[in-house]
Amino acid sequence: MEPAPPTSPAEDAAGPTRFPCGACGSALTFQPGKSVLECGHCGHQQALDVSDPHLAAEHDFEAALAAKPRASAAEVYGTAQQYHCETCGASSSTDKKSDHCPFCGAPVVLQDAPNEAFPPETVLPFHVDKRSAVEAFSAWVQGLWFAPNELQQNAKSDRVDGVYIPYWTYDADTFTRYSGSYGIDRVVTDTDTDDEGNTTTTTRVETDWYPKSGTVSVAFDDVVVCASKSLPHELIDELEPWGLEDLRPFDPAFLSGFLTERKAIDLRDGYALAQEKMDPGIHAAICHDLGGDRQRVDSKSVAYSDIKFKHFLCPVWVSSFRYNDKVYRFAVNGRTGELSGERPYSAAKIAAAVLTGLAILGSVVYILSQQ
Numbered sequence: 001m002e003p004a005p006p007t008s009p010a011e012d013a014a015g016p017t018r019f020p021c022g023a024c025g026s027a028l029t030f031q032p033g034k035s036v037l038e039c040g041h042c043g044h045q046q047a048l049d050v051s052d053p054h055l056a057a058e059h060d061f062e063a064a065l066a067a068k069p070r071a072s073a074a075e076v077y078g079t080a081q082q083y084h085c086e087t088c089g090a091s092s093s094t095d096k097k098s099d100h101c102p103f104c105g106a107p108v109v110l111q112d113a114p115n116e117a118f119p120p121e122t123v124l125p126f127h128v129d130k131r132s133a134v135e136a137f138s139a140w141v142q143g144l145w146f147a148p149n150e151l152q153q154n155a156k157s158d159r160v161d162g163v164y165i166p167y168w169t170y171d172a173d174t175f176t177r178y179s180g181s182y183g184i185d186r187v188v189t190d191t192d193t194d195d196e197g198n199t200t201t202t203t204r205v206e207t208d209w210y211p212k213s214g215t216v217s218v219a220f221d222d223v224v225v226c227a228s229k230s231l232p233h234e235l236i237d238e239l240e241p242w243g244l245e246d247l248r249p250f251d252p253a254f255l256s257g258f259l260t261e262r263k264a265i266d267l268r269d270g271y272a273l274a275q276e277k278m279d280p281g282i283h284a285a286i287c288h289d290l291g292g293d294r295q296r297v298d299s300k301s302v303a304y305s306d307i308k309f310k311h312f313l314c315p316v317w318v319s320s321f322r323y324n325d326k327v328y329r330f331a332v333n334g335r336t337g338e339l340s341g342e343r344p345y346s347a348a349k350i351a352a353a354v355l356t357g358l359a360i361l362g363s364v365v366y367i368l369s370q371q
């Protein structure tokens with residue numbers, strides 16, 4: 001299934017996978033958006049086979065859990081692995097799947113841990129390069145409405161890291177029994193006569209509720225769940241969609257020059273998060289089935305079947321900036337350039353906006369009162 005990489009990496013028994021430059025022997029790194037590995041030392045390029053999109057094999061969830069009921073922490077989180085840097089000879093350790101040597105900065109790609117549960121089979125290689133990620137960040141800061149002026153003037157992120165983040169996806173067929181009620185609105189007109197004989201008419205909406213129970217079937221395909229805990233999921237979920245049709249067979253060469261996290265959320269916990277993501281879809285189907293003008297769902301029980309999963313890596317440029325002693329993080333989708341970030345709000349700018357709003361409201365009230 002895995003084609004032999006044309007770069008033929010040299011592998012030691014336990015050491016890192018190496019991608020030596022054919023011209024000078026230095027370490028090659030993957031270049032986003034290009035099908036090449038490039039030498040940072042002499043500029044020599046070597047082709048990388050990125051030809052065919054790859055429909056990742058989907059695995060049966062129940063069978064996988066039966067085989068590995070609960071992966072050990074070491075299998076899921078990975079343990080720090082010792083390695084010798086091929087470039088400077090220093091010994092280091094890392095809990096990542098790929099990293100940089102802390103002494104010389106050379107890329108290091110580690111092999112799968114011997115007992116790693118579900119190593120990635122596919123990867124979305126970086127497409128957006130670092131410069132574009134930094135540009136996306138400054139454009140984003142300039143466009144921030146309530147951001148402080150000083151931040152807009154010195155929009156600079158300290159450090160931008162290209163990180164492959166582990167992901168799960170889940171497919172499932174769901175069959176749900178529910179009970180609830182639907183409401184039909186009607187307009188009621190009230191007429192009131194006061195002591196002096198003046199009549200006023202008011203209308204209001206009343207809803208009549210009717211109980212109903214039934215069943216709905218909803219099939220889900222590729223519900224994506226981030227398997228990392230290093231960034232808040234609200235931040236990283238904003239980066240979707242990932243474009244899973246562009247998944248490539250896993251090749252360690254794509255990781256060279258980037259950080260690669262090991263998963264921090266196992267198959268079972270990822271599935272629970274996927275169910276949370278499926279829930280609004282099931283709820284919407286029930287509401288549709290209930291009909292009427294309004295719907296109330298009192299109870300539901302969902303049966304999941306034919307659950308499939310796959311595991312892959314997504315490319316993200318990650319950075320943070322500091323403002324007023326607080327750290328704000330941001331992330332850029334390494335495929336699409338989509339950015340998601342936490343942001344400071346300027347108290348002064350918000351106060352100014354509120355005052356402007358009040359001033360406009362004040363003049364409207366004044367003009368109306370003059371008419």
Ligand SMILES: [Zn+2]
Pocket residue numbers: 021022023024025026039040041042043044
């Ligand atoms: Zn070279």
Ligand SMILES: [Zn+2]
Pocket residue numbers: 085086087088089090101102103104105106
């Ligand atoms: Zn080194």
